Amino acid sequence: MRYVAVRVICIFDLPTTTDHERRAYRRFRKFLIENGFEMLQYSVYIRTCPNRSFANKFYYRIKQNAPQKGDIQLLTITEKQFEDMVHIVCDAKKKQKILGSENLVII
Amino acid sequence: MSWRNVMVDDGDHLKVYLDNVEIHKGENKYVIPLSDIGVIVLDGMTTSITTRLLAACSSYNVVLVTCDKKHIPCGMYIPFNQHSRTVKMVRKQVQWGENVKDKLWQKIIKYKIYNQSEVLYLFTRNEEKYIQLQNYITDVLPGDTSNREGHAAKVYFNTIFGNDFSRGIDCIENAMLNYGYAIIRAYITRAIVSYGYNPCLGIFHKSEYNSFCLADDFLEIFRPVIDAYVINYLLESEEEVKFLSQEVRAYLIGILSFRVRFDNQYQKISTVIDKFVLQCFDYLDPEKDNKNQILNIKIKTLEGIKK
Numbered sequence: 001m002r003y004v005a006v007r008v009i010c011i012f013d014l015p016t017t018t019d020h021e022r023r024a025y026r027r028f029r030k031f032l033i034e035n036g037f038e039m040l041q042y043s044v045y046i047r048t049c050p051n052r053s054f055a056n057k058f059y060y061r062i063k064q065n066a067p068q069k070g071d072i073q074l075l076t077i078t079e080k081q082f083e084d085m086v087h088i089v090c091d092a093k094k095k096q097k098i099l100g101s102e103n104l105v106i107i
Numbered sequence: 108m109s110w111r112n113v114m115v116d117d118g119d120h121l122k123v124y125l126d127n128v129e130i131h132k133g134e135n136k137y138v139i140p141l142s143d144i145g146v147i148v149l150d151g152m153t154t155s156i157t158t159r160l161l162a163a164c165s166s167y168n169v170v171l172v173t174c175d176k177k178h179i180p181c182g183m184y185i186p187f188n189q190h191s192r193t194v195k196m197v198r199k200q201v202q203w204g205e206n207v208k209d210k211l212w213q214k215i216i217k218y219k220i221y222n223q224s225e226v227l228y229l230f231t232r233n234e235e236k237y238i239q240l241q242n243y244i245t246d247v248l249p250g251d252t253s254n255r256e257g258h259a260a261k262v263y264f265n266t267i268f269g270n271d272f273s274r275g276i277d278c279i280e281n282a283m284l285n286y287g288y289a290i291i292r293a294y295i296t297r298a299i300v301s302y303g304y305n306p307c308l309g310i311f312h313k314s315e316y317n318s319f320c321l322a323d324d325f326l327e328i329f330r331p332v333i334d335a336y337v338i339n340y341l342l343e344s345e346e347e348v349k350f351l352s353q354e355v356r357a358y359l360i361g362i363l364s365f366r367v368r369f370d371n372q373y374q375k376i377s378t379v380i381d382k383f384v385l386q387c388f389d390y391l392d393p394e395k396d397n398k399n400q401i402l403n404i405k406i407k408t409l410e411g412i413k414k
Contacts, residue, residue: 034126036140050110099137103364103375105113106357107130107137 005079014070024067109145117151180289190303209250222331287333
């Protein structure tokens with residue numbers, strides 16, 4: 001099998017009117033970060049995976065841990081497609097370094 | 108599943124952020140999930156690290172390797188006690204039979220010399236020495252009582268690096284080899300403790316000053332692979348390699364994702380180590396009756412190494 005890195009994108013819209021809903025939102029967001037998701041923008045989180053079968057387990061996990069109300073969508077794209085993303089307007093302060101998918105990370 | 112190895116070169120601060128390791132360096136901040144990481148190599152003298160990160164490394168079975176002033180790995184932080192049946196496994200380990208240990212050692216040395224002969228032929232095309240090494244393979248006795256390993260090593264190193272070379276002298280070749288061995292040794296120790304065994308009770312190495320005898324036993328078979336990886340770098344690099352620069356160190360840690368042939372498949376060396384160590388434990392296990400089964404250790408083709 002060839003080694004093909006992918007990115008799982010999780011896009012969500014969760015209601016935050018009542019205390020209860022806000023709590024569910026916070027828990028979900030924390031759950032995402034604990035599972036290695038990084039914020040790309042508000043309500044857009046990504047996770048780097050070494051291959052597709054690795055990515056599939058997050059589909060299951062997120063399904064198990066999702067709040068009952070709101071919209072949560074998942075999309076998997078390849079590393080190449082992710083790299084081709086174009087920045088139109090970029091706030092320098094917000095710009096965070098997101099690591100690539102190589103096995104060795106040198107910092 | 109760990110698929111990432113991290114090298115931190117003069118980072119500022121490392122801490123835990125919700126099951127991720129957060130690395131601060133200058134103005135940049137990097138976040139890496141701990142469950143993805145196999146090894147973290149810490150280099151540079153000014154990096155600070157929190158106790159919570161050490162604890163998190165233990166629970167995620169991440170090995171932390173620290174380096175000294177000369178950038179040579181000098182210590183490792185190994186997560187003990189993560190296996191649910193450590194005591195049972197260590198009891199088993201104490202009961203390993205001498206015969207089985209000797210036979211396994213014989214197999215490891217046979218494959219080590221085989222791999223050495225392949226590496227030697229690949230880089231020097233010296234058929235005479237190649238045949239000499241091949242002849243040693245058939246002479247290896249259980250427990251290697253005739254010390255074919257030592258004889259083979261002498262022929263091997265002298266043919267590749269010249270007659271003046273010795274593993275003890277202070278030169279760039281030895282520094283690179285030591286670095287590569289240390290990284291693989293740390294990874295093997297990680298595999299050993301993750302299966303619940305104790306790395307200080309070896310099958311051949313018995314020194315009472317060494318806490319990682321078992322890791323050194325398993326390391327033998329991987330040494331020629333590291334040698335080939337190092338020699339290749341020395342031959343390919345355009346400028347003369349004089350010291351362990353950051354580029355050289357990064358290349359050496361990259362060996363963990365280097366692919367070798369094992370079980371008729373090309374796999375990353377980190378995966379191969381996990382599988383190989385498990386096979387050895389199955390072989391040594393007194394409860395399992397598979398002593399006649401041939402250990403399938405074939406780190407044969409050094410694909411990717413070009414001459």
